Amino acid sequence: xxxxxxxxxxPGFGDMxxxxxxxxxxxxxxxxxxxxxxxxxxxxxxxxxxxxxxxQGYTCCTSVMEDSLSNLSRTEMExxxxxxxxxxxxxxxxxxxxxDGYLLELLxxxxxxxxxxxxxxxxxxxxxxxxxxxxxxxELRRYYRGSNVNIEEALNExxxxxxxxxFKGANGRYLIGDDYLECVSKQSETLRPxxxxxxxxxxKVTRTFVAARSFVQGLVxxxxxxxxxxxxxxxxxxxxxxxxxxxxxxxxxxxxxxPCANYCANVLKGCLAxxxxxxxxxxxxxxxxxxxxxxxxxxxxxxxVFLSLPTHIxxxxxxxxxxxxxxxxxxxxxxxxxxxxxxxxxxxxxxxxRGKVTVEDSPTSGxxxxxxxxxxxxxxxxxxxxxxxxxxxxxxxxxxxxAQADKCWNGMARARYLPEVMGDGLASQINNPEVExxxxxxxxxxxxxxxxxxxxxxxxxxxxxxxxxxxQDTSDDVSGSGSGMCxxxxxxxxxxLMAPSTDRPKxxxxxxxxxxVVKASADYNLPSIALYLLSLVMLLLRR
Numbered sequence: 001x002x003x004x005x006x007x008x009x010x011p012g013f014g015d016m017x018x019x020x021x022x023x024x025x026x027x028x029x030x031x032x033x034x035x036x037x038x039x040x041x042x043x044x045x046x047x048x049x050x051x052x053x054x055x056q057g058y059t060c061c062t063s064v065m066e067d068s069l070s071n072l073s074r075t076e077m078e079x080x081x082x083x084x085x086x087x088x089x090x091x092x093x094x095x096x097x098x099x100d101g102y103l104l105e106l107l108x109x110x111x112x113x114x115x116x117x118x119x120x121x122x123x124x125x126x127x128x129x130x131x132x133x134x135x136x137x138x139e140l141r142r143y144y145r146g147s148n149v150n151i152e153e154a155l156n157e158x159x160x161x162x163x164x165x166x167f168k169g170a171n172g173r174y175l176i177g178d179d180y181l182e183c184v185s186k187q188s189e190t191l192r193p194x195x196x197x198x199x200x201x202x203x204k205v206t207r208t209f210v211a212a213r214s215f216v217q218g219l220v221x222x223x224x225x226x227x228x229x230x231x232x233x234x235x236x237x238x239x240x241x242x243x244x245x246x247x248x249x250x251x252x253x254x255x256x257x258x259p260c261a262n263y264c265a266n267v268l269k270g271c272l273a274x275x276x277x278x279x280x281x282x283x284x285x286x287x288x289x290x291x292x293x294x295x296x297x298x299x300x301x302x303x304x305v306f307l308s309l310p311t312h313i314x315x316x317x318x319x320x321x322x323x324x325x326x327x328x329x330x331x332x333x334x335x336x337x338x339x340x341x342x343x344x345x346x347x348x349x350x351x352x353x354r355g356k357v358t359v360e361d362s363p364t365s366g367x368x369x370x371x372x373x374x375x376x377x378x379x380x381x382x383x384x385x386x387x388x389x390x391x392x393x394x395x396x397x398x399x400x401x402x403a404q405a406d407k408c409w410n411g412m413a414r415a416r417y418l419p420e421v422m423g424d425g426l427a428s429q430i431n432n433p434e435v436e437x438x439x440x441x442x443x444x445x446x447x448x449x450x451x452x453x454x455x456x457x458x459x460x461x462x463x464x465x466x467x468x469x470x471x472q473d474t475s476d477d478v479s480g481s482g483s484g485m486c487x488x489x490x491x492x493x494x495x496x497l498m499a500p501s502t503d504r505p506k507x508x509x510x511x512x513x514x515x516x517v518v519k520a521s522a523d524y525n526l527p528s529i530a531l532y533l534l535s536l537v538m539l540l541l542r543r
Contacts, residue, residue: 024060027250036068045253053240054248055412061251069250070243074234077242077271080394085230088386089223095376096219102372103144103212106306111137114310122317129165132158133313140205144213151206151468159198159316163188166317167331170324174338183335193327194316201312207466208305211295214463218289219376221456222383225282225449229275232445237436238271244434249409258400260408260417263434268391269422270435274443276424278387281453286380288460293373293380295464303369388424 022045032038040062048059051066061069114133118126126133139154164181192198234242245267249257259267269276296302320327332338400408410417411434419433429437462468 022058022060022253026255027060027253030250030255031065031069034069034072036065040064048251051251053243054251057252059251060253066243066251069247070239073243073246074239076246077394078234081272081390082230084390084393085226088383089226089230091379091383092219092223092226095379096216096223099219099372099376100216102369103216103302103306104141106303107137107141107144110306110309113307114313117310118314121314125166125169129162132161132165135161140209143209146213146217151209152202155198155202155205159194160185162313162317163193163320166193166320166324171328171338173340175341176338180335180338184331187331187334191327191330193320193323195319197312197316197319201309201316204305205309206468207295208302210463210466210468211292212302214460215289215292215296218285218292218456218460221452222282222285225278225452229278229446229449232274232443234271235437238267241267241270241435244411245409248411249414252413254409254414257407257409257414258404259395259398260405260410261395261399261402262419262421263408263410263417264395264399265391265421266419266432266434268394269424270429270432270437272387272391273424273426273429273435273437273439274446275390276388277426277442278446278450278453279385279424281450281457282387283384284457285453285460286384288457288464289380290377291464292460293377296369296373301369 024042024044028038028041028043031041042060042062045058045060046062048054048056048061050056050063051059051061052063053066053070054061111134115130118133136154136158139149139158140151143149143151143154163185167181167184168176245259245264249255406416407414408417422428422432426437426439426442429435430439
């Protein structure tokens with residue numbers, strides 16, 4: 001009698017209304033089109049008790065098919081995330097290349113102007129000391145590229161060497177040794193043979209180069225963060241949710257049903273919860289870069305400072321030549337008269353005959369720089385909501401419209417999706433109905449990138465205030481080529497990306513394991529209850 005009742009209550013195979021099993025021809029074609037073999041794929045619907053992700057109704061999917069489609073859904077979603085990241089990274093890389101190329105072009109133009117305008121006016125004073133000037137530009141380029149160069153020391157060294165050459169040139173009839181030159185150098189600190197130019201130039205050059213270097217490094221770091229975060233694999237819980245949303249409709253025979261909009265939002269907000277936690281520091285970095293970009297305008301803009309270097313240096317040389325007799329007398333009083341024995345001619349006499357150095361300015365640089373800064377600033381503002389808007393971006397092309405709200409796929413059937421949409425970030429996913437997630441265990445790769453953003457933001461704030469900080473390498477690998485970025489998963493080896501490390505990484509404390517937030521935690525107590533009942537039954541049977 002019991003067997004008869006069970007047989008009568010079990011639903012018929014296939015469609016309950018018609019009593020006829022539905023054909024699986026559509027999913028067979030779909031499954032084969034995805035590159036999978038049709039071996040073992042049923043011709044008509046079968047009972048779905050074996051399914052572990054999709055609803056266990058009548059289905060055309062076997063366990064093997066469910067596993068294959070689950071892996072496929074994960075691969076496809078991770079590919080979409082990487083593609084979105086590559087698009088943003090390519091944009092940042094493009095901005096970096098344009099801005100970096102322009103700044104290097106300014107330096108090259110500045111040096112070219114110096115090399116063309118100085119020989120006619122300075123004669124042998126320049127031609128015999130070209131290394132002094134070229135070394136200055138070399139050090140400026142090295143500093144800009146992130147080398148461990150102290151820009152103030154580089155400028156001090158330039159003025160010291162220039163003073164040495166000019167003093168020797170003005171006193172050619174004397175034998176001047178290193179000890180005497182050291183005394184001259186000490187006297188120059190109070191006598192200031194070049195006037196106020198070294199001090200004024202140091203302030204302008206330091207502030208401008210610090211801002212320029214930090215700004216381009218900000219573009220590099222932001223691109224690296226996007227690359228690394230976009231490669232973070234999806235969790236197993238997320239893979240189940242993606243499969244349930246993407247391919248379970250095919251297994252249920254409703255392949256045309258698109259996911260409900262709020263359903264897709266909850267799935268991807270859960271899957272990308274750690275990524276959304278980048279939002280605050282990502283916005284802070286963009287704001288800091290926008291602040292620094294303001295340093296590129298006005299009288300202290302990079303084009304004005306870079307291109308005016310030859311003019312300022314020539315003014316300093318002119319100042320010393322005009323006051324060389326006074327300077328010599330005071331040096332001789334402090335250091336003593338040097339021994340005679342050199343040549344009678346002096347290089348400065350030749351310079352005085354030739355006249356002052358005239359340097360032509362470039363009037364078109366300002367407009368070009370203004371456009372570059374405007375383009376970069378617009379892109380920085382556009383990218384600010386990237387991490388919190390990524391779920392909606394990925395859902396936009398796959399979800400049902402509002403008109404289809406009653407006929408969309410809600411994870412179980414073609415019907416309206418009732419749960420509310422979760423907030424952004426890991427902490428907001430505690431009640432996410434679609435993705436099981438432990439909010440007490442953040443992804444450490446993403447936490448490291450959050451720290452990189454914080455450190456870079458601090459560097460930019462220092463740069464905005466005119467404070468220089470040495471670059472230190474904190475990256476866990478060497479990525480990128482000369483541009484500092486790469487868009488492929490495997491980056492070629494190249495110059496080390498110089499990233500800042502001025503703060504100690506935070507250590508995130510985790511609560512005890514028994515506070516893990518997981519749904520249906522009561523199920524874990526079922527084995528112990530069953531053992532207790534079994535023991536009770538055995539005791540009763542013995543009695």
